[in-house]
Structures are given as C-alpha cells and as structure tokens.
Amino acid sequence: MHRFFTVLFLVLFLAVPAGAEDAVVTGTGDPARDVANVQAALDKGGTVRLRGRFDFGADGRVKITKNVRILGRLDEADEPLTTISGGDWTFYSPLPVDTAPPGKDGPLIVVRNLHFDGAKGTPLHFAYAGGLEIGGCVVTNVLPQDTAITWSQGDSLPFQAGIVVGNRLVHPKGGLNGAVTGTVLIEHNRLEMINDHPEETAGYGVLADWTTGAEMTIRGNEINRTSRNGIEVLDNELGPEGKGFIRIESNRIVTDNEGIAYPNKFGPNGVVVGWYFDTNGGADFSRNNRAIITGNRIEARGEESIGLLLYANDLVVTCNDIVMAGGRGARGAVQTGSRGFFANNRVRGRANYALFCYPFEALTATANTFAWTELGLFTGFKGQVLLGGRVNVVVGTVPSLIDHGQGNRVADCAPCALPEADPENETWPPAP
Numbered sequence: 001m002h003r004f005f006t007v008l009f010l011v012l013f014l015a016v017p018a019g020a021e022d023a024v025v026t027g028t029g030d031p032a033r034d035v036a037n038v039q040a041a042l043d044k045g046g047t048v049r050l051r052g053r054f055d056f057g058a059d060g061r062v063k064i065t066k067n068v069r070i071l072g073r074l075d076e077a078d079e080p081l082t083t084i085s086g087g088d089w090t091f092y093s094p095l096p097v098d099t100a101p102p103g104k105d106g107p108l109i110v111v112r113n114l115h116f117d118g119a120k121g122t123p124l125h126f127a128y129a130g131g132l133e134i135g136g137c138v139v140t141n142v143l144p145q146d147t148a149i150t151w152s153q154g155d156s157l158p159f160q161a162g163i164v165v166g167n168r169l170v171h172p173k174g175g176l177n178g179a180v181t182g183t184v185l186i187e188h189n190r191l192e193m194i195n196d197h198p199e200e201t202a203g204y205g206v207l208a209d210w211t212t213g214a215e216m217t218i219r220g221n222e223i224n225r226t227s228r229n230g231i232e233v234l235d236n237e238l239g240p241e242g243k244g245f246i247r248i249e250s251n252r253i254v255t256d257n258e259g260i261a262y263p264n265k266f267g268p269n270g271v272v273v274g275w276y277f278d279t280n281g282g283a284d285f286s287r288n289n290r291a292i293i294t295g296n297r298i299e300a301r302g303e304e305s306i307g308l309l310l311y312a313n314d315l316v317v318t319c320n321d322i323v324m325a326g327g328r329g330a331r332g333a334v335q336t337g338s339r340g341f342f343a344n345n346r347v348r349g350r351a352n353y354a355l356f357c358y359p360f361e362a363l364t365a366t367a368n369t370f371a372w373t374e375l376g377l378f379t380g381f382k383g384q385v386l387l388g389g390r391v392n393v394v395v396g397t398v399p400s401l402i403d404h405g406q407g408n409r410v411a412d413c414a415p416c417a418l419p420e421a422d423p424e425n426e427t428w429p430p431a432p
Contacts, residue, residue, distance in 0.1 A: 124137070160195060193256075218231060226259075257301045270300050315340040
C-alpha cells in the first residue's frame with residue numbers, strides 16, 4: 001500500500017509545476033550569492049537542480065513556499081556531489097503562522113541527492129507540507145542549537161537533528177492540525193549525528209512529530225551516533241475518514257554511548273513510536289495513526305538505552321534485530337500499549353531486560369502477543385522478559401520471565417512450517 005501512495009504523490013506532484021524548463025543553480029562559494037540564487041529559484045517552483053558547492057554561511061536559510069523538486073547530482077558510487085555548507089535550518093518550509101493551524105495544505109516538496117555539512121540545528125526542517133519526499137541525502141557535522149524548549153538543566157534545550165518534520169520546534173506547545181499532511185517518504189539517507197556533548201544535547205536522526213493524516217514511510221536510512229532518538233515518530237494523528245499509516249522499515253541505527261536525560265532518563269534510543277505528549281491518542285482508535293516497524297537493525301549503546309520504545313496500541317513489530325551494549329538500565333523493546341503483535345524479532349547482547357511490557361499513563365499494556373523472539377544471544381541482568389499489564393501472551397520458550405501483571409501467560413510453542421502443498425503427492429488421501 002505504501003508504494004501505491006508514493007506513486008500517487010509523485011503523479012500528483014509532477015502534474016503541478018508549470019515551468020517550461022528546469023532551473024539550474026551552480027554554487028559560487030559566496031554565502032550572499034548562494035542563498036539569494038537558490039531562494040530565487042525556489043520562489044518560482046518546479047524543478048531546481050543544484051550543482052557544485054554552496055556556502056550558506058553561519059545563518060543562511062532558504063524558505064520553501066511553492067511546490068518544488070530540489071535535486072542534486074550523484075557520483076559513480078551514488079554519493080551526492082552537490083554540497084551545501086553551513087546554514088541555520090538551511091532548507092525550511094515555514095508555517096503561514098507559527099501559532100495557529102494552517103487554513104490549507106502546504107507545498108509539495110521533494111529533496112534528493114544533496115550533502116549538507118555543518119548546518120545549525122538541522123539542515124532539513126519542514127514545518128509545513130502537503131507532501132514530502134527526502135531521499136539520497138547525506139547530513140554531517142550538525143551544530144547543536146538552543147531551542148525554545150526548556151529542560152531541567154537550563155533555560156533552553158541544545159538540539160540537533162538530521163531531518164525535522166512537523167511543528168515541534170516552531171510551536172513546541174503542541175501539534176497544529178494540518179501543518180504536515182499527505183505522503184511523507186524519507187528513504188536512503190545517511191545521517192551522521194555525532195556531537196561533542198551527547199549528555200547535554202537532544203540529538204535525533206529523523207524527528208517526525210505532530211503530523212495529520214500522514215501516510216509516512218521511513219525506510220533504508222543509516223543513522224549514526226544520535227544522543228536522544230535515532231527515529232522519533234510521536235503524536236501523529238489520523239486524518240479525515242481514518243486516513244494515514246506509518247511504516248518504519250529496514251533502517252540501520254547506532255546510538256551514541258551517552259545521551260541526554262530529556263524528557264526522561266531513558267536514552268539514547270533507537271526507534272521511538274506512538275504517543276508521548278498525549279498518551280490518550282495512542283489508546284484512541286479514531287486518532288492513533290497505526291504503525292508497522294519491521295526489518296530494522298538497532299544498536300543501542302547507552303547505560304539507559306532502549307532499542308524500541310513504543311507508546312501506542314495496535315502496533316505490528318516484526319523481524320527487527322536489536323543489539324544491546326550492556327547497560328544495566330537498558331531494555332531491548334518496551335511496549336506500553338495494547339493489542340500489539342510482535343513476531344520474529346531478535347534481541348542480543350546484554351541489558352536489564354530484552355522485552356519489557358508495562359502500562360504508562362493512558363496506555364494499559366493489555367493483550368499483546370510476543371511470538372518467537374530470538375533470545376539465545378541475550379543476557380538479562382534481571383531477566384529476559386517482564387510482563388506487566390493484563391492478558392499478554394509470549395509464544396515460544398522463555399527461560400526467564402517475570403510477571404507483574406494479571407492473566408499473562410507463556411505458550412511454549414516452537415516455530416513451525418507447513419508441509420509442502422503438492423497436489424500430485426498421493427500420500428495424502430483425496431478429499432471425498
């Protein structure tokens with residue numbers, strides 16, 4: 001289904017621009033000229049091809065307000081040849097008004113095959129979009145930036161991210177309905193997020209909070225050394241008539257060894273999905289944009305790290321490989337919601353627990369199924385699995401389970417395969 005929506009987005013987008021030919025902009029290395037030249041091309045909309053090296057200085061920024069495709073060039077190894085140095089929120093799609101929901105859908109935006117180096121805060125910030133595609137980009141050397149978000153250690157929160165989707169930075173009090181909607185595709189990007197003070201910096205690879213009706217796919221990205229969350233997708237609401245889905249697939253994430261204790265002590269984490277700012281949304285079938293998390297490899301290195309941290313009902317979590325580096329407060333996968341289906345995941349290394357299922361605020365950790373989690377290479381400091389909540393079931397063999405809930409059980413059932421369906425095999429009696 002997600003492939004259908006991607007194709008639909010591209011068909012609709014390509015039908016919108018009316019420019020007779022593509023705009024080609026070549027970098028000069030002069031911040032004043034580079035910012036002005038790129039901004040002039042974006043203001044016309046359509047396809048903008050960037051060539052060479054651009055310097056945006058310490059504070060350069062271009063604003064995206066029209067439907068646009070921004071394309072760089074690739075070398076023989078499919079690495080971006082087009083480089084944009086510096087900038088402060090280098091590519092930014094602003095809301096019409098930062099304090100109110102927009103009256104209409106935002107622009108359709110495509111950004112592909114660019115290398116962003118040394119931006120401040122984040123080089124790719126999309127607070128307003130009616131559809132968004134980011135692919136084949138490389139992000140390096142992001143400089144942490146103080147934000148309007150307060151935390152316990154100071155007046156503002158030092159922040160960095162590879163990609164930001166939604167109004168989290170410009171209106172941190174809560175989501176603005178319709179700020180980002182439509183198809184959101186983030187694929188095959190490499191985000192290098194190391195910073196000098198991970199214990200003081202909220203560092204993210206992809207941050208996508210507070211969308212409305214988004215059909216969101218985040219796949220095939222490589223995210224390294226985040227100090228908070230590799231991928232965070234929180235409080236994303238279904239649109240009219242239940243429109244929306246979230247799919248997080250085949251990403252490779254390595255956290256930093258240390259992380260910031262904001263908004264809680266757990267971190268740095270691999271993938272965080274669900275509803276945290278308003279947990280009622282994660283338990284409300286009419287609001288919760290349901291997610292599939294599959295095929296990701298996560299290496300969680302911190303003392304309090306969590307590989308998968310989940311805050312919603314009706315999640316499907318399959319075939320993820322979680323490697324824990326031995327933190328005594330760490331956990332492989334944490335589920336707080338209900339009716340989740342977990343199958344064929346693997347947790348290895350050392351941590352407090354491999355699976356931890358426990359209620360949190362409006363989320364009751366009820367009726368989850370954990371099927372055939374591979375734990376042969378995992379050592380738990382306290383145990384392998386802890387179940388809180390009610391009527392959760394673990395399918396498979398679990399040597400070390402702690403039950404703090406009610407009606408939870410283990411179904412000791414090995415994985416199986418069906419016999420071959422061979423209509424010519426006469427060992428099966430024919431049907432009467």
